[in-house]
Structure formats: structure tokens, C-alpha cells
Amino acid sequence: MxxxxxxxxxxxxxxxxxxxxxxATTPAPRxxxxxxxxxxxxxxxxxxxxxxxxxxxxSHPRFYWGETGNINMSPLFKIPIPSSxxxxxxxxxxxxxxxxxxxxxxxxxxAWLVVFTGLLYAxxxxxxxxxxxxxxxxxxxxxRKNLSAAILSxxxxxxxxxxxxxxxxxxxxxxxxxxxxxxxxxxxWTGLAMSPAFTSxxxxxxxxxxxxxxxxxxxxLLTIAFVLFLFVHLLMIFLAGFFHRTRAMITGRxxxxxxx
Amino acid sequence: xKHLSRRKLITTGLAATAGVTGLGVATHLAHKYGLVPPDxxxxxGPGETLTYAAQRLLTRHSLAREFSPVEISAKPLANExxxxxxxxxxxxxxxxxxxxxxxxxxVDRPASFSVSQxxxxxxxxxxxxxxxxxxxxxxxxxxxxxxxxxxxxxGVKPHAKYVVYFSIEPDWWESMDMADALHPxxxxxxxxxxxxxxxxxxxxxxxxxxxxxxxxxxxFVNRLTLTDNLKPFGKGTGGANSDGGYAWYAxx
Ligand code: HEM
Ligand code: HEM
Numbered sequence: 001m002x003x004x005x006x007x008x009x010x011x012x013x014x015x016x017x018x019x020x021x022x023x024a025t026t027p028a029p030r031x032x033x034x035x036x037x038x039x040x041x042x043x044x045x046x047x048x049x050x051x052x053x054x055x056x057x058x059s060h061p062r063f064y065w066g067e068t069g070n071i072n073m074s075p076l077f078k079i080p081i082p083s084s085x086x087x088x089x090x091x092x093x094x095x096x097x098x099x100x101x102x103x104x105x106x107x108x109x110x111a112w113l114v115v116f117t118g119l120l121y122a123x124x125x126x127x128x129x130x131x132x133x134x135x136x137x138x139x140x141x142x143x144r145k146n147l148s149a150a151i152l153s154x155x156x157x158x159x160x161x162x163x164x165x166x167x168x169x170x171x172x173x174x175x176x177x178x179x180x181x182x183x184x185x186x187x188x189w190t191g192l193a194m195s196p197a198f199t200s201x202x203x204x205x206x207x208x209x210x211x212x213x214x215x216x217x218x219x220x221l222l223t224i225a226f227v228l229f230l231f232v233h234l235l236m237i238f239l240a241g242f243f244h245r246t247r248a249m250i251t252g253r254x255x256x257x258x259x260x
Numbered sequence: 261x262k263h264l265s266r267r268k269l270i271t272t273g274l275a276a277t278a279g280v281t282g283l284g285v286a287t288h289l290a291h292k293y294g295l296v297p298p299d300x301x302x303x304x305g306p307g308e309t310l311t312y313a314a315q316r317l318l319t320r321h322s323l324a325r326e327f328s329p330v331e332i333s334a335k336p337l338a339n340e341x342x343x344x345x346x347x348x349x350x351x352x353x354x355x356x357x358x359x360x361x362x363x364x365x366x367v368d369r370p371a372s373f374s375v376s377q378x379x380x381x382x383x384x385x386x387x388x389x390x391x392x393x394x395x396x397x398x399x400x401x402x403x404x405x406x407x408x409x410x411x412x413x414x415g416v417k418p419h420a421k422y423v424v425y426f427s428i429e430p431d432w433w434e435s436m437d438m439a440d441a442l443h444p445x446x447x448x449x450x451x452x453x454x455x456x457x458x459x460x461x462x463x464x465x466x467x468x469x470x471x472x473x474x475x476x477x478x479x480f481v482n483r484l485t486l487t488d489n490l491k492p493f494g495k496g497t498g499g500a501n502s503d504g505g506y507a508w509y510a511x512x
Contacts, residue, residue, distance in 0.1 A: 200471050
């Protein structure tokens with residue numbers, strides 16, 4: 001079902017053109033096209049933002065809390081890496097090449113793309129019922145029994161049950177919801193809070209974070225959080241069967257015969 | 261293999277047509293209202309144009325955050341400077357008494373001003389934060405004459421679109437649009453924290469834009485040109501930094 005935006009609900013099957021036979025051979029995809037396209041666009045942007053973000057970071061690998069921060073002030077923490085600027089006392093005897101020009105261009109371009117992608121995904125998620133039905137944990141997921149069973153089976157690194165090829169388990173739902181509704185919006189917010197032009201129009205966006213340098217530090221800590229998320233995300237996908245799960249995220253289909 | 265219904269084909273087709281038309285109309289409007297930056301072409305053009313257009317629409321008149329005197333950084337940081345040219349050293353030896361700011365290009369009365377002349381005009385000061393693209397920042401009180409005041413004295417021609425400003429030091433120049441040039445916080449800065457502007461921070465004269473980051477705040481300014489076209493300057497991108505691969509608009 002190559003449709004953009006419409007959720008693969010049974011309503012689709014009752015469209016006038018679709019014959020009953022066609023319905024029987026094309027079951028609703030595991031992941032709708034929109035979820036798949038936005039997921040991979042997001043992943044692409046994420047790596048662009050990560051690489052360019054690190055490039056920007058090495059021009060001043062020190063973080064501060066509050067409004068201002070520079071090498072005359074004591075940092076909250078330092079990253080023990082060489083810098084691309086002579087100005088920063090890193091203890092290394094050399095200076096890395098400056099790559100900030102294209103890094104900043106690409107960072108902000110990828111930021112726009114990731115914002116549009118996120119908007120599209122969120123609008124679809126809210127209006128199609130995807131978030132409510134398939135992503136957010138419901139009361140049945142959050143029962144103590146279900147939670148402890150999920151935690152135990154994860155701690156034992158048990159392979160997931162067959163049903164999980166078709167639906168997310170409670171820990172997955174919690175992690176995804178946290179990434180989508182907390183980490184992602186915070187990333188955009190802390191990014192914008194570093195813009196002197198944006199904050200001239202909306203000063204509270206930076207003052208309630210504690211100032212420019214606090215926003216920068218939070219932006220960096222969120223980067224770490226995203227990298228940790230990605231690490232666990234990939235580990236889980238490996239445990240569940242990297243090939244099958246990733247194919248389902250690309251094509252939308254779960255191959256039941258081959259699936260464990 | 262995929263089963264496409266006619267309704268879906270039609271909706272997708274309509275959406276795609278609307279999208280392409282919308283993009284065309286948006287590009288046309290952006291050009292018409294001056295929302296495309298000089299580096300709006302090339303692979304990073306879309307992102308730059310979105311940033312510049314969005315911020316021009318949202319922030320044309322907004323003032324950068326101002327701070328209270330207690331928030332002034334005890335230890336501001338003057339960035340590294342290349343060794344001074346002999347020409348600069350001669351002015352410095354004379355305590356900059358002969359320093360002049362020349363204004364030419366699309367103006368009714370090209371003129372040149374001494375620093376003491378500029379100091380005799382109405383002054384304005386603001387306590388604002390300046391940030392380097394590397395990530396560090398400090399807060400200082402900046403004292404100067406609004407650029408708009410000096411531009412009024414020379415009479416800017418209506419079709420001027422940019423102010424190009426040059427440092428006395430080689431390969432150091434930038435440009436800004438008229439929205440920033442006429443912005444009340446944009447100062448020809450000659451003082452800092454109640455004193456003369458130290459040489460390390462750009463004295464005798466520094467261009468200070470509050471809503472763009474450090475590299476647009478050119479030090480040792482001695483010439484301004486008004487123009488409607490940035491192509492003839494340098495490589496044509498509107499600044500030494502954008503010629504070197506950085507964004508022309510640095511509001512982020
Ligand atoms: C998941 C996505 C993202 C990652 C991994 C990421 C990562 C980073 C990193 C590591 C830095 C360097 C920190 C520093 O030294 O200042 C940075 C800087 C920055 N990022 Fe992001 N970022 C992401 C998304 C965004 C978004 C969506 C925006 C805009 C809304 C944004 C705007 C900025 C800005 C303005 C800077 C500071 C540049 C400067 O110092 O002037 N980032 N990012
Ligand atoms: C930081 C980067 C990433 C983030 C934030 C992220 C986030 C997500 C989210 C929120 C979902 C659920 C989507 C939904 O149903 O609405 C998901 C699913 C998925 N992602 Fe990612 N993802 C990232 C990178 C990757 C990468 C690099 C891969 C590479 C293989 C990948 C493979 C998958 C797969 C296979 C699924 C489906 C999981 C399943 O069927 O159990 N993701 N991801």
C-alpha cells in the first residue's frame with residue numbers, strides 16, 4: 001500500500017477499487033510507509049547532525065553552566081580531546097583543521113529537515129492513531145506484572161516472542177515515547193535557544209534554560225542521550241534479528257515464515 | 261505488486277502538484293521580499309534561505325537580550341588577532357587621532373568621519389552578549405553611535421540593499437542587510453564597559469551587530485560601502501567569512 005499519510009487501517013480494505021482477493025494477499029504493513037520514510041530520513045539527519053555537531057564541538061570542547069562561558073572562566077566539564085582552535089588550552093601540542101564552515105551549514109540544513117520530518121511524523125502519529133494504538137504504552141502495558149515480566153526477559157536477554165515482530169513491547173514503547181516526546185523536542189529547543197536572533201524574538205526560550213551556555217550544555221548532553229538511545233536501539237534490534245527487523249522497517253512487511 | 265487505488269493516486273498526485281506549486285510560489289515570494297541570502301544557492305542554499313527568511317520574518321525589529329550591569333563578564337575574551345599591519349601601528353602610535361571612517365557607494369553625500377566626530381553624535385549603549393561561532397560567549401557594555409544615525413547623515417539611496425564594511429586589516433570585511441543596518445542596537449562601537457574600546461576588542465571602531473555572532477562584528481572598521489549587489493566584492497558572497505566557507509547570515 002504505497003500511500004502517504006493514510007494509516008493502514010481496515011478502512012483501506014473497504015475502498016471501492018480494492019477487490020477482496022487483493023485485500024487477502026496484501027495485509028496491512030508492519031510499519032506504515034510514512035513511519036518508514038520519516039524514520040530513515042530522521043536517521044540520515046541524525047548522522048549528519050552528529051558528525052557536524054562533533055566538528056563544531058571540537059572548536060571549543062569545554063562546557064559551562066549559565067549565560068556566559070569562555071576560556072577565562074572555569075568550565076563545568078571539558079572533553080579531553082584536541083581542539084580545532086589555537087585559543088583553547090587542551091594540553092595537546094597541536095591544532096586540528098577547522099571544519100566549522102561546512103559543518104555549520106550542514107548542521108542547520110539537517111536541523112530544518114529533521115524538524116519537517118518530525119512534524120510530519122508527529123502529525124501522522126496523532127491523527128492516524130499510530131501513537132495511541134501502537135506506540136504509547138496503554139494501561140495493560142503498564143501493569144506491574146507486565147512491566148516486571150518485560151524487564152526480566154530483557155535482563156535475561158531472551159529472544160522476543162513472535163508477537164513482538166508485530167507490535168512493540170512495553171519497554172520499547174517507553175523508550176520510543178521518551179525519545180519522541182522528550183528528547184527530540186528538547187534537542188530542537190536547546191538548538192534554537194543558542195541562536196541570538198531567535199532569542200531576540202523569544203527570550204524566555206533561553207532564560208528558562210538558565211542561559212546560553214546552559215542551553216549549549218543541555219544540547220550536548222542530549223546528544224549523549226541520543227547516542228545511548230541509538231546504542232540500545234541497535235543492540236535490541238540485533239538481539240531480535242537485525243535482518244528481519246530492519247527489512248520490516250524498510251519494506252513494511254514481516255516475513256512470517258522466516259521470522260523466529 | 262503494490263495495489264494502488266485510484267483515489268490514492270489522485271490524492272497523491274494532487275498533493276505532489278500542490279507541493280511543487282507551493283515551493284515555486286514560496287521561492288518567488290522569497291526573492292520578491294528580499295528573503296534570500298547572498299549564499300542562497302548551492303547545496304546548503306535551502307537551509308540558509310529557510311533560516312534567513314524565517315528569522316527576517318520573525319525578528320526584523322526584535323531587540324537582542326540586554327543584561328544588567330552586574331552580569332557584565334569580569335573577564336571578557338578578546339579573540340586572537342593576526343599581527344597588526346604597519347598602517348594600523350602608525351594609527352595606534354598616534355592614539356587613533358587621524359582614524360577616519362569613509363562612507364561611499366549608494367549614498368547621496370559620500371563622506372568621511374573622524375572618531376571624535378562620531379563620538380559627538382548621539383550615543384547609545386547596551387549590555388549584550390557576544391558569542392563566537394566556536395561556542396564561547398561573554399557579556400559587555402558596548403557604547404557607540406547607532407549606524408542608522410551616520411547613514412542618515414550621508415543619505416542612503418532607496419535601492420541600497422546592503423552595507424559592506426571593511427576593517428583596515430587585510431581580508432577582513434563583511435556585509436549586512438538594511439534590516440540590521442537600521443536596527444537600533446547596531447552600533448559603530450567606540451567604547452566598552454564605560455571606557456574606550458580596547459584595541460583587542462576592536463578599538464578604535466568596531467561594527468557591533470547584536471543578533472548575529474562574532475564574526476560579523478568586524479574590528480578596526482574604516483570604510484563602509486552601500487550597494488545593491490554583493491557580486492563585485494571578493495568572491496561575491498558578501499564577506500570574507502562567507503568567501504571562506506562560512507554562512508553569510510550568522511543569526512543561526
Ligand atoms: C539529533 C540531532 C542533533 C545532534 C546530535 C546535535 C549535536 C550537536 C553538537 C554535538 C553540537 C556542538 C555543541 C557545541 O560545541 O556548541 C551542536 C551545536 C549546535 N546545534 Fe545541534 N544537534 C542536533 C540537532 C540540532 C537541531 C534540531 C538544531 C536547531 C534547531 C541544532 C542547532 C545547533 C546549534 C545552534 C548549535 C551551536 C552552534 C554554535 O556553537 O554556534 N542542533 N549540535
Ligand atoms: C538516533 C537514531 C534513531 C532513532 C531516534 C530511532 C527511533 C526509532 C523509533 C521512535 C522507532 C519507532 C517508530 C514507530 O513505530 O513510530 C524506531 C523503530 C525502528 N528503528 Fe530506529 N531509530 C534510530 C536509528 C535507527 C537505526 C540506525 C536503525 C538501523 C538498523 C534503526 C532501525 C529501526 C528498526 C528496525 C525499527 C523497528 C523496530 C521493531 O520492529 O521492533 N533505527 N526507531
